[in-house]
Amino acid sequence: MTTTWKLSFSVPLATAEIFADTLRDAFDPECQxxxxxxxxxxxxxxxxxYYEIRPERAHMEKLLSGPSAESGYTIDDLLIEALPEINWVAKSLEGLAxxxxxxxxxxxxxxxxxxxxxxxxxxxxAGEAFGTGHHGTTLGCLRFIERECRRRHPQNALDLGCGTGLLAIAIAKLTxxxxxxxxxxxxxTRVTGxxxxxxxxxxxIKALTAAGFGHPELTARGPxxxxxxxxxxxxxxxxxxAVAQHLAPGGTLILSGILAEQEQMVTSAYRAQGLFLVERLPLDEWVTLRLAG
Structure with a gap:
């Protein structure tokens, strides 16, 4: 995880924006x-x-000497420190019901x-990858997976863009x-494992790292x-x-990560491949789709 560095100091109210603008406009170092x-x-x-790379004290004192001269105020409490390495994705999701x-x-x-x-x-x-079930897209997929496994018993499933692996694990638990x-x-893929x-x-669970279907084993394991x-x-x-090519005849396709206003675009692209909308499940601003040939 990347360390974030914080530079801080206090100044009179009238000079705060002068110093802040100097830091914002500086290219060396460039702040976040x-x-x-x-x-x-x-x-x-x-x-x-806040900086990705530790700012050198002597360099920062020189940079801030300009607004000091302009405002007539000399900084006497300049502090440069490394912030704790916190996974903010995990932190924000701690304690979710x-x-x-x-x-x-x-x-x-x-x-x-x-x-x-x-x-x-x-x-x-919660961790470094997407998919804890709390997002409408993941929840929509889980519900369609349940319905699909009640309807029939999938023999060979693929979770494409697996994130945490939650959906793959759910399918494995049912089948x-x-x-x-x-x-x-x-x-x-590491988190999925x-x-x-x-x-x-x-x-x-067989986890593979690939862009789209760009791994020979993905093709070999299909359709x-x-x-x-x-x-x-x-x-x-x-x-x-590529999805249509790797879906078995009579197979089912569940798609999500789609905003409601994007639904027509997605269904049109798959209709052109001979895959048609069977069922849709809207959750919040998202929609999950079930398609078949």
């Missing part, structure tokens, strides 16, 4: 963000700047003592068949009678020919 905040009402303000569907109970480690007996538990803690899970991001082990589903792709509308449209 600058913030000012009131410390003492109408008197003293703090100025903070579990999600329940007809068959599944999606939860974090903090809820392992509260598992309902009638549900299939899916343990996914007890090996599910292929692929993602362009190697962090996602970790989550598969945490859910005791690792014998049924797939169920493909789930929870990515974004643009990539879904671009992948339409």
């Amino acid at each position: 963000a600058v913030a000012t905040a009131e410390i003492e009402e109408h008197i003293t303000w703090s100025v903070e700047a 579990p999600i329940q569907t007809d068959r599944f109970f999606v939860h974090g480690t903090h809820d392992v003592e509260n598992l309902p007996a009638a549900k299939i538990p899916l343990l996914v803690d 007890h068949r090996v599910v292929t899970a692929s993602d362009i991001d190697p962090i996602a 970790e989550n598969a082990r945490a859910n005791r589903a690792h014998p049924f 797939y009678d169920l493909i789930v792709a929870n990515i974004l509308a643009g990539p879904l449209v671009g992948l339409a020919p």
Whole structure:
């Protein structure tokens, strides 16, 4: 994880923006963000700047000498410090309530003592990859997976753009068949493997790192009678020919990551490949689609 460096100091209210503008406009070093905040009402303000690379003290003192001369104020509390390495994705999702569907109970480690007996538990803690069940796109896919597995028993499924691997693990739990899970991001495929082990589903998950179908094993393991792709509308449209090529005759396609206003664009792209909308599930501003040939 990248360390973030913070530079901070306090100045009189009237000079705060002069110093802040100097930091914002500097190219060496280039800051990620600058913030000012009131410390003492109408008197003293703090100025903070954030950097990916540690700023050198002597260089920053020289940079700030300009606004010091302009304002007549000399900084006497300049501080440069490394911020704690915090995974803000995980931090923001800590303590989220579990999600329940007809068959599944999606939860974090903090809820392992509260598992309902009638549900299939899916343990996914917030982390570096997308997909904890709380987003409308992931939830929509889970519900369609449940419906599909009630309708028939998929024998060879693919989770394309697997993120945390939640959807692949859900399919494996329902079918007890090996599910292929692929993602362009190697962090996602690593996390998928970790989550598969945490859910005791690792014998049924084959994780591959690939852009689209750009891995020979993805082709070798096909065709797939169920493909789930929870990515974004643009990539879904671009992948339409390859997805249609790797979907088995009579197979089912579940698509999500689609905003309601993008639905027509996506369905048109797949209609051109001979795949037609069977069912749609809107959740918030997102829509999940089930298609078949």
